[in-house]
Amino acid sequence: MKKYRTIACILVLLAVMLCGGASADYEGTDGRLFRALVNSGAWKDYAVEGTQAGPFAVMRSGNSCALFYGDKEDNLHVYPAAVYQPDDGKPVPELDWDGRNLTIAYGGNEKYTFWELTKDSGDFCLSGARIGWFYLKGSLPRIGYAAADNDWTDAVALEQGITLSGFNIRLLPRSAGEVRHINYMRARFNSGLNILDPGDKNGEKPDDSFVHIDVKAMADTYLTDDPDDSQRMQFVIEKGTKYQCLGLYNDYYAYVAAPSKDGGVMPLGFIPVRDLIPVEQDRPADTRKLFAGEWMLASGGGMAEGVLRFGLDGTFTAEGGNDKLAPAGADSGTWYLTKYNPAMNLYPDHIPYEITLRYNNGRAAVYGLIAGTNGFSLVSRDCVSDYVSYEEAPYFPEEDYSW
Numbered sequence: 001m002k003k004y005r006t007i008a009c010i011l012v013l014l015a016v017m018l019c020g021g022a023s024a025d026y027e028g029t030d031g032r033l034f035r036a037l038v039n040s041g042a043w044k045d046y047a048v049e050g051t052q053a054g055p056f057a058v059m060r061s062g063n064s065c066a067l068f069y070g071d072k073e074d075n076l077h078v079y080p081a082a083v084y085q086p087d088d089g090k091p092v093p094e095l096d097w098d099g100r101n102l103t104i105a106y107g108g109n110e111k112y113t114f115w116e117l118t119k120d121s122g123d124f125c126l127s128g129a130r131i132g133w134f135y136l137k138g139s140l141p142r143i144g145y146a147a148a149d150n151d152w153t154d155a156v157a158l159e160q161g162i163t164l165s166g167f168n169i170r171l172l173p174r175s176a177g178e179v180r181h182i183n184y185m186r187a188r189f190n191s192g193l194n195i196l197d198p199g200d201k202n203g204e205k206p207d208d209s210f211v212h213i214d215v216k217a218m219a220d221t222y223l224t225d226d227p228d229d230s231q232r233m234q235f236v237i238e239k240g241t242k243y244q245c246l247g248l249y250n251d252y253y254a255y256v257a258a259p260s261k262d263g264g265v266m267p268l269g270f271i272p273v274r275d276l277i278p279v280e281q282d283r284p285a286d287t288r289k290l291f292a293g294e295w296m297l298a299s300g301g302g303m304a305e306g307v308l309r310f311g312l313d314g315t316f317t318a319e320g321g322n323d324k325l326a327p328a329g330a331d332s333g334t335w336y337l338t339k340y341n342p343a344m345n346l347y348p349d350h351i352p353y354e355i356t357l358r359y360n361n362g363r364a365a366v367y368g369l370i371a372g373t374n375g376f377s378l379v380s381r382d383c384v385s386d387y388v389s390y391e392e393a394p395y396f397p398e399e400d401y402s403w
Contacts, residue, residue: 031054032055035070053096054099056097066080082167101116111129114164135149136172148176157361180364181277184358211344213244213245216279218239221236221275243268245257255270281341291376297320301384304385305320305321323363328361351368353370
């Protein structure tokens with residue numbers, strides 16, 4: 001009888017160790033997260049910081065932290081950029097999980113909420129955030145967000161879907177001004193987004209797929225060779241330092257290079273997008289009057305709105321858009337022309353100009369522009385939209401359904 005009692009005790013102990021996390025490894029974890037950690041066979045030197053929330057926990061080893069998640073199949077997902085690192089001087093975050101929504105909170109004035117799009121899918125999108133007096137609200141989280149300082153009377157649109165796997169807490173915009181800048185940078189590099197395959201950070205030699213746009217640091221910043229995980233600084237970049245940008249690696253980092261001894265360029269690494277600004281090309285004199293007027297889309301892909309009205313004073317209005325993120329100010333803004341340098345590798349070489357549209361709701365658009373006989377064409381790397389004078393636009397009478 002004593003033998004059977006001993007065997008039963010051993011079985012109970014094993015069950016507790018497998019299901020409850022009673023192990024020297026993965027200290028403080030249990031349930032799905034513990035099983036996922038065991039299945040991974042790695043991360044054994046990490047321990048829970050704070051309190052586990054359902055299948056989520058912040059775990060730390062030495063001077064590195066990450067958010068860990070065990071999915072319903074007991075697979076492990078690790079998000080190093082989703083939480084601050086110990087060097088950032090932040091407290092341990094509070095996690096809350098209600099079965100569908102994850103909240104990461106650093107006190108009462110900094111919170112990020114992620115919504116699981118389909119229950120048990122493991123597919124999480126940022127649904128809202130508060131950082132001091134700056135707010136993000138995601139009614140269309142796969143497409144973008146409304147963002148505002150202090151209140152919602154002057155909201156701007158952040159044209160960027162944010163998933164948990166792609167979330168970077170350090171580099172998320174923290175003001176409406178930063179949102180406007182990020183939108184402009186994404187528009188400026190529209191033909192050079194995601195120029196490396198995911199995880200490819202080996203600094204391969206630039207080829208024809210890269211763009212070549214001169215940029216400078218608009219603030220003291222840093223360069224890293226690991227934009228996905230540690231983001232560890234390789235060296236400091238001083239304000240005003242110039243580089244050549246080969247494109248955007250992701251929503252947060254630009255891939256930059258410096259001149260090489262053979263006359264080419266040598267890739268260096270990655271700098272935060274928010275800290276860079278393009279070196280603007282010359283604005284040609286007396287060209288604004290060539291394009292001032294009212295124009296209507298006649299053919300081609302609708303890159304911009306169906307009707308554009310460019311004023312000589314540098315303002316514009318538009319009709320035919322469908323901006324649901326921040327509708328106020330979505331149909332007006334400012335515009336200007338610059339000379340296009342073919343070395344930038346954004347469009348075909350024969351494009352003479354670029355046009356930049358800065359919308360009042362924070363959106364931005366940059367296109368190649370070429371004049372035609374009765375209008376002009378907006379050009380991207382793989383699309384053309386033709387506009388004609390509104391007076392000469394084709395007329396399509398409305399159908400009469402009164403019968």
